[in-house]
Amino acid sequence: MKGMNPWLLRRPDPLATARIFCIPYAGTGASMYNRWPSSIDGVELVPVQLPGRANRMREKAPTTYEELAVDLVAGLAPYLDRPYGFFGHCGSALAAYQAAVQAEATGLAVPGHLFASSQVAPQDGPTGRFLELDDDGLTDELRIMIQERGGNPTPD
Template identity: 55%
Template structure:
């Protein structure tokens, strides 16, 4: 009799979180992207382990159904991350993934699970002030052009097949963002660091201050455009360490 193979468990991480980390920073991918978008970031900042999270429907999970809403994704993330919440942790989300980070933190609190030490929300208006963003009004052709720009910014070559796959994911993400709305919003379950970028024309930093209505926030204005976070700039890494109470030594060069 042939043994039945157990179904393969989804891989939520490109590398499993280390048991030696002092703090884990779970980094959620930007719209249309997978976990490899964080490949330019260091593996650690002080004793903070950078843990890029892989979402269904992209890269090595391309054959899986993408999420249908931020709420459903947050529920899945609670299940996937629960075994790794055995030490202080934080979430980083840029643009729409900042809202996913917020929703996941709320659901952890509702379930009686550990909540983040801090949320890092970048280039995203507060949950009750959206949905906001030029991408939400773009045509498919315009979004295709943005995919080409993003792949190039990530250091890749925008081959037609890669663009087509990424566009499919981006369209799904945009639909989920359009459908998202909370009124009134729930208070933050932990402090938040709200990160704006001084050259960001997609989500101007002046629009981010309403996060303060939800609880304890620290606002930081960093230098760079909307995609500036991709390279893991030193000011961003320093913000992680400072706001999580760790000591960071800047990388040489």
């Protein structure tokens, strides 16, 4: 559709009372939300298409959630004109969080809700600690995790 916002698969409903922007998880496109209803009790569910996926495959994918959030919030800014929230599943929960941070940092309306599905709170998860480990440290941590879960890791 000519003139269509690349972040969206369809134009948001101008009569919606509120919106939830649904960000797809790693490796998928916005079409993953095709079977979801377009709205629930007047709240519109708006699938978000990320760069580097589906019809945006030729675009460079951002390398950090912060980088993604800057572009995402700029692209969605015209549609943040009513109460809204972000929904993210798994890794996209982190993208949703960063988008909320970016909206506030740029002086735009902040989301009323942030829905994080299948993701632990940043302070509760080991992810940040894992990013700081070298190869040997990561190998040791993974070996411990496997043993704690009853696995039998093979020796080096």
